[in-house]
Amino acid sequence: xxxxxxxxxxxxxxxxxxxxxxxxxxxxxxxxxxxxxxxxxxxxxxxxxxxxxxxxxxxxxxxxxxxxxxxxxxxxxxxxxxxxxxxxxxxxxxxxxxxxxxxxxxxxxxxxxxxxxxxxxxxxxxxxxxxxxxxxxxxxxxxxxxxxxxxxxxxxxxxxxxxxxxxxxxxxxxxxxxxxxxxxxxxxxxxxxxxxxxxxxxxxxxxxxxxxxxxxxxxxxxxxxxxxxxxxxxxxxxxxxxxxxxxxxx
Amino acid sequence: xxxxxxxxxxxxxxxxxxxxxxxxxxxxxxxxxxxxxxxxxxxxxxxxxxxxxxxxxxxxxxxxxxxxxxxxxxxxxxxxxxxxxxxxxxxxxxxxxxxxxxxxxxxxxxxxxxxxxxxxxxxxxxxxxxxxxxxxxxxxxxxxxxxxxxxxxxxxxxxxxxxxxxxxxxxxxxxxxxxxxxxxxxxxxxxxxxxxxxxxxxxxxxxxxxxxxxxxxxxxxxxxxxxxxxxxxxxxxxxxxxxxxxxxxxxxxxxxxxxxxxxxxxxxxxxxxxxxxxxxxxxxxxxxxxxxxxxxxxxxxxxxxxxxxxx
Numbered sequence: 001x002x003x004x005x006x007x008x009x010x011x012x013x014x015x016x017x018x019x020x021x022x023x024x025x026x027x028x029x030x031x032x033x034x035x036x037x038x039x040x041x042x043x044x045x046x047x048x049x050x051x052x053x054x055x056x057x058x059x060x061x062x063x064x065x066x067x068x069x070x071x072x073x074x075x076x077x078x079x080x081x082x083x084x085x086x087x088x089x090x091x092x093x094x095x096x097x098x099x100x101x102x103x104x105x106x107x108x109x110x111x112x113x114x115x116x117x118x119x120x121x122x123x124x125x126x127x128x129x130x131x132x133x134x135x136x137x138x139x140x141x142x143x144x145x146x147x148x149x150x151x152x153x154x155x156x157x158x159x160x161x162x163x164x165x166x167x168x169x170x171x172x173x174x175x176x177x178x179x180x181x182x183x184x185x186x187x188x189x190x191x192x193x194x195x196x197x198x199x200x201x202x203x204x205x206x207x208x209x210x211x212x213x214x215x216x217x218x219x220x221x222x223x224x225x226x227x228x229x230x231x232x233x234x235x236x237x238x239x240x241x242x243x244x245x246x247x248x249x250x
Numbered sequence: 251x252x253x254x255x256x257x258x259x260x261x262x263x264x265x266x267x268x269x270x271x272x273x274x275x276x277x278x279x280x281x282x283x284x285x286x287x288x289x290x291x292x293x294x295x296x297x298x299x300x301x302x303x304x305x306x307x308x309x310x311x312x313x314x315x316x317x318x319x320x321x322x323x324x325x326x327x328x329x330x331x332x333x334x335x336x337x338x339x340x341x342x343x344x345x346x347x348x349x350x351x352x353x354x355x356x357x358x359x360x361x362x363x364x365x366x367x368x369x370x371x372x373x374x375x376x377x378x379x380x381x382x383x384x385x386x387x388x389x390x391x392x393x394x395x396x397x398x399x400x401x402x403x404x405x406x407x408x409x410x411x412x413x414x415x416x417x418x419x420x421x422x423x424x425x426x427x428x429x430x431x432x433x434x435x436x437x438x439x440x441x442x443x444x445x446x447x448x449x450x451x452x453x454x455x456x457x458x459x460x461x462x463x464x465x466x467x468x469x470x471x472x473x474x475x476x477x478x479x480x481x482x483x484x485x486x487x488x489x490x491x492x493x494x495x496x497x498x499x500x501x502x503x504x505x506x507x508x509x510x511x512x513x514x515x516x517x518x519x520x521x522x523x524x525x526x527x528x529x530x531x532x533x534x535x536x537x538x539x540x541x542x543x544x545x546x547x548x549x550x551x552x553x554x555x556x557x558x559x560x561x
Contacts (some may be wrong), residue, residue, distance in 0.1 A: 063445055087451030099446035101439055112439055115432065116451035163451060 012075025014039045014167045014198035015060065020069035022052070022059045022222075029055040031222040032069070037167070037200050042193050044201040044209040044230065047219030048243045053202040054096050056219070057169050060200075061086055061093045073167060088116040092165035096172045096202075098156035102145025106136055109144045109155055113162025121164060129158035132188055150181035157188065167198045174205045186212050206243070210234045218242045258403040263526040264519065269410040271518020272417035273479065276472035277495035278502070278510035279424060280345075280465025286441040286505035287461050288357070293368035294348055295469060296492015297375035298341050300485060302470025303390070303477045304383050305337040310391040319392065330393040334416070337474055338467035345466025346459050354455070372488075379485035387484045390477035413475045420471055421511055424464070428507060437461055441505065490534060494521075497541045503554020512552060516540075 015037040022030040030052045037043045045053050058064040060071055062083040071078045073091055081089070101109050110129065114122045130137040133154040139147060144155060153173055160168060170189065174182040186208055193199050203209035210216055210230045218226035218233070220242050226233070233239055277299050284292045313329045352371045356363045397408040428434035436457045439447040447454050476491065477483045498517040502509025517537055525533035544551065 061449065063448065082453070083448040084451045084453045087449065093449050095446065095449060099443050099449070101442045101446065103442060104438060108435065112435055112447075112450045112452075115436065118432070159450075 012072065013037060014041070014074060015200060016070070016072040016075075017056075017060065018070040018072075020056065020059060020067060020071065022055050022064055022067045024055060024064065029222055030059065030067075033219070033222065033224055035217050035224065035227070037198055039198055040193070040196055041215065042189070042199045042201060042213045044203055044213035044216045045219060046203055046206050046209050046216060046239075049204070050221075051219040052222040053219055054171055055222075057093060057171050057200070057202055060169065061091060063093075084116070087163055090164070090166040091169070092160035092163050092167070093169040094156045094160045094171060094173065096175065098152045100144040100147070100152045100155055100159075102143060104144055105141055106144055106147070106155060107140040109159050110136075110140075110162050113159035115163070117162070117164045122162070125162055125164055129161050132161075132191060133158050150177050150185070153177060153181075153185055154188070157185070157192075161192065161197075165197060167200070168192065170199065170201045170203075172202060172204060174203060174208065182208065206239060207234075210239075255403070259526070262404050263522050265404065265406065265410065267519035267522030268515060269413045269479065269518070270522055271498075271515035272413055273472045273475050273514075274491070274495045274498045274517050275511045275514025276417050276420060276468045276475070277492065278498040278514045279421070279507065280469045281496050281499040282502070282504055282507060282510040283437070283461050283465045285499070286507075287437060287458055288353070288364075289361075290353065290364050291368060291496070292348075292353075292462075292465075293365075293492075294352075294371035294375055295465070296488030296495070297372050297379070298345055298348070298466045298488075299469040299473045299476070299492060299495075300379060300483070300488035301344055301375065301473070302337045302341040302466075303473030303483045303487065304379065304388075305340040305470065306333050306393070306474040306477060307388060307391060307483065309333045309336045310393050315391045315393065324395045325391075325393055327394075333393055334471060334474055337470040341466040341470030341473075342463035345462040345469075348466075349459055349462040354458075376485055376488070383485055385485060387482040390481055390483055392478075393474075394478060409478050413479060416471060416475060420468055424468065425507065427464075433457070433460055494534075494537045497537050500551060501540060501544050503551025506551065506553045506555075509551055509553035 013036050017033060017035050020030055020033040021028065033052070033056060035043070035045070045056065047053055055064060059067050062081060067079070073086065073089065078086060101112065104112070110126060114125065135151055136154055136158055139151065144152065147155060157170070157173065173185050173189065177185065182205070189199065189201065189212060201209060201213060210233055213230040216227065216230045216233050217224050218239060225242055226238055277295065280295050280298070281292060284290055284295070310333050313333070315325055318325045348371055352367050353364055356367050394409055394412055399406045428437060436447065436452045437460070439450060439452060440454050440457045444454055447457070476487070494517055495514065498513035499510045500513070501516060502511070502513030517540065520536050520540060521533050524536040
């Protein structure tokens with residue numbers, strides 16, 4: 001655990017978002033969103049395309065600057081911090097579309113993941129991510145751009161883990177992958193959570209997301225319309241309605 | 251005997267061309283690095299090259315080079331190295347300042363805005379140089395005293411050798427830095443994907459500033475070598491030479507570091523061979539013929555790759 005995190009209130013949730021508003025090219029993409037992710041939880045943020053899920057994640061890590069509201073990470077205000085400082089504070093985002101450095105080798109991609117954590121723990125983390133994704137171990141000298149979609153997703157997650165994060169944000173890890181690979185990636189996500197890393201998962205595959213997560217928030221056009229335990233939401237008919245764009249607020 | 255003479259002549263031209271080309275290569279590196287990282291053509295880069303040459307001139311005077319000349323003593327090599335370092339450092343600061351004050355405020359604007367800003371900075375620096383350094387050509391101080399060697403009719407000077415040597419050492423140093431250091435890795439990451447680089451914890455503003463500083467330092471080294479080679483410098487020296495180096499970067503594949511070196515050497519050779527065998531009048535024009543040719547035939551450049559699709 002990094003000292004920065006230990007210094008913050010130890011009972012504060014991993015992530016606390018209050019009344020987040022994000023305006024993106026003149027459009028209010030997120031309208032007063034609030035959510036909370038407790039330490040060690042897997043929380044999922046689900047919703048149809050364009051609901052504002054990716055914008056929310058980008059906003060949490062400071063990639064989208066225009067925003068109102070509060071963002072607290074392990075009890076510390078994170079709204080004014082640039083992305084690179086948040087990474088140093090133990091937050092990692094695996095972006096939608098993976099954003100692998102295609103012209104760099106798998107090993108170089110992983111090394112870049114530890115840009116802010118060049119300590120002795122680096123080798124141990126490297127060994128751990130290779131254990132988690134053995135296929136990456138076989139492809140270390142290969143360029144990232146030559147990997148298959150599934151392998152790129154593994155690399156993107158492994159690269160994020162190389163920063164030794166305590167809060168991991170995942171944006172659509174199942175996107176464009178064959179069902180068998182999706183299963184494998186989600187098994188890894190559960191394994192990662194078991195090591196004590198808090199996870200906020202944005203996903204379009206609702207069924208899978210609700211099977212994996214402890215709790216869920218359902219987003220419709222930039223607003224949370226429904227939230228609760230994933231186990232209870234699984235069979236909730238309102239989830240379906242939310243995807244069809246209906247107003248499901250109760 | 252006729253054949254022998256023409257071979258000697260050709261070798262001589264090639265050597266001169268490679269020496270000129272290594273100066274272009276040093277300048278082209280800065281264009282290509284900045285383009286790679288910001289997709290910006292830094293038109294002020296030629297002026298950074300010019301300022302580097304002038305800083306070298308003033309530092310040489312400060313070291314009292316006139317006195318050494320008057321006494322017929324050779325200028326200490328240590329001073330020559332210090333002059334090079336001082337010019338590179340000054341240019342690095344200038345490059346970083348240009349980035350901070352001129353380009354950063356317009357970084358997220360449309361593509362045309364930074365481009366026009368770059369032209370503006372270029373004109374500003376040229377005119378400032380005329381004001382500060384004076385508009386007239388200045389004789390470049392002989393910080394390395396010329397020694398001539400002759401091998402079977404081929405004349406080689408220690409200055410030409412120094413140009414090769416310095417250019418080669420700096421290029422290799424840059425290569426090692428880009429491939430092996432964290433700064434270099436950060437630069438490559440930023441050039442591939444800015445947001446992804448931020449997510450790695452890279453302070454991308456810092457990386458961009460470092461890129462400008464390093465590219466500018468290389469241009470300053472080119473400026474001193476140019477001064478040594480061409481004997482005189484002017485506030486306008488960066489315009490044509492800068493353009494040629496830019497063409498060199500495009501020829502090699504803009505954004506590609508080995509490409510800039512290759513392009514620089516080829517432009518230097520083409521220029522020298524044109525001057526030697528065709529007519530000295532065409533020595534500047536050939537560069538632009540090459541530019542038109544490469545844009546028609548292989549717009550991505552000799553070593554460039556067609557822009558990779560993002561998955």
